[in-house]
Amino acid sequence: MAPESVKRDWSINDFEVGRPLGKGKFGRVYVARETKTKYIVALKVIFKEQIEKYKLLHQLKREMTIQTSLHHPHVLRLYGWFHDAERIFLILEYAHGGELYGELQRSGHFSEQKAATYIASLTHALAYCHEKHVIHRDIKPENLLLDHEGRLKIADFGWSVQSTNKRRTMCGTLDYLAPEMVENRPHDYAVDNWTLGVLCYEFLYGSPPFEADGQADTFRRIMKVDLAFPSTPQVSAEAKDLITLLLVKDSAKRLSLEKILEHPWIVLNADPNLICPK
Numbered sequence: 001m002a003p004e005s006v007k008r009d010w011s012i013n014d015f016e017v018g019r020p021l022g023k024g025k026f027g028r029v030y031v032a033r034e035t036k037t038k039y040i041v042a043l044k045v046i047f048k049e050q051i052e053k054y055k056l057l058h059q060l061k062r063e064m065t066i067q068t069s070l071h072h073p074h075v076l077r078l079y080g081w082f083h084d085a086e087r088i089f090l091i092l093e094y095a096h097g098g099e100l101y102g103e104l105q106r107s108g109h110f111s112e113q114k115a116a117t118y119i120a121s122l123t124h125a126l127a128y129c130h131e132k133h134v135i136h137r138d139i140k141p142e143n144l145l146l147d148h149e150g151r152l153k154i155a156d157f158g159w160s161v162q163s164t165n166k167r168r169t170m171c172g173t174l175d176y177l178a179p180e181m182v183e184n185r186p187h188d189y190a191v192d193n194w195t196l197g198v199l200c201y202e203f204l205y206g207s208p209p210f211e212a213d214g215q216a217d218t219f220r221r222i223m224k225v226d227l228a229f230p231s232t233p234q235v236s237a238e239a240k241d242l243i244t245l246l247l248v249k250d251s252a253k254r255l256s257l258e259k260i261l262e263h264p265w266i267v268l269n270a271d272p273n274l275i276c277p278k
């Protein structure tokens with residue numbers, strides 16, 4: 001039974017902590033087992049000193065508030081949290097399949113079926129987030145996890161925002177930045193549509209479309225929408241069409257999440273057994 005329905009005042013004594021799983025921005029993540037129910041979770045441990053040092057308490061609270069409120073099969077659950085004198089502990093859903101990034105690194109690039117399935121999963125998750133006025137803004141392979149059946153889970157809402165007013169100004173991460181974010185202009189939900197185009201390209205070719213040696217060159221390539229499709233690996237015209245419809249500089253002209261799900265490449269290639277619309 002999911003821990004949040006068991007009790008509210010958690011402490012580290014309620015968990016048997018296992019091996020480290022990875023490092024997030026400001027803390028390590030461990031696999032852990034809740035002692036009474038034997039339920040397996042991921043425990044993200046964040047040191048208060050780090051949060052205070054980088055003045056990130058507001059961002060952490062926003063991440064926790066947002067992720068706690070999101071209940072979708074392709075969004076990693078945040079069941080609850082607790083703290084002690086030095087640390088903050090987030091009780092997260094455990095994704096048995098690990099990080100999608102590792103799978104991409106091992107295979108070099110994904111098949112069109114796998115890429116389309118992940119893009120469709122992300123699109124459903126983002127449609128849900130946008131309905132709840134949440135823009136993720138930091139979708140990248142390192143923030144994507146897989147469950148035991150290979151279903152995608154979006155993790156790490158550290159850069160997400162609750163967008164009540166339509167336009168926002170904030171910063172994001174490098175290769176996945178939409179032009180309006182590169183220029184630190186006000187931005188809205190459509191930044192996630194741009195990122196879907198970047199991810200679709202990276203899933204199919206193994207590296208992001210505007211990758212360059214230095215940050216300035218990447219920013220220049222993004223601003224020019226300097227998009228080129230290598231001759232290998234072989235990628236279908238339909239896949240290139242979807243990428244081109246998403247990597248559009250004018251955010252209002254990017255393909256909508258609804259139209260992505262109707263695109264022929266998605267309809268032909270995505271595996272419905274691994275996609276959960278709601």
Ligand SMILES: Cc1nn(C)cc1-c1nc2c(-c3cnn(Cc4ccccc4)c3)c(Cl)cnc2[nH]1
Nearest residue numbers: 021022023024029042094095096098143155156
């Ligand atoms: C790694 C790994 N290998 N296997 C077999 C399972 C996992 C696994 N890792 C996780 C992890 C996990 C671990 N590190 N990270 C790094 C990280 C931190 C913050 C945001 C995004 C990414 C996440 C989680 Cl949260 C939740 N579930 C996880 N499952």
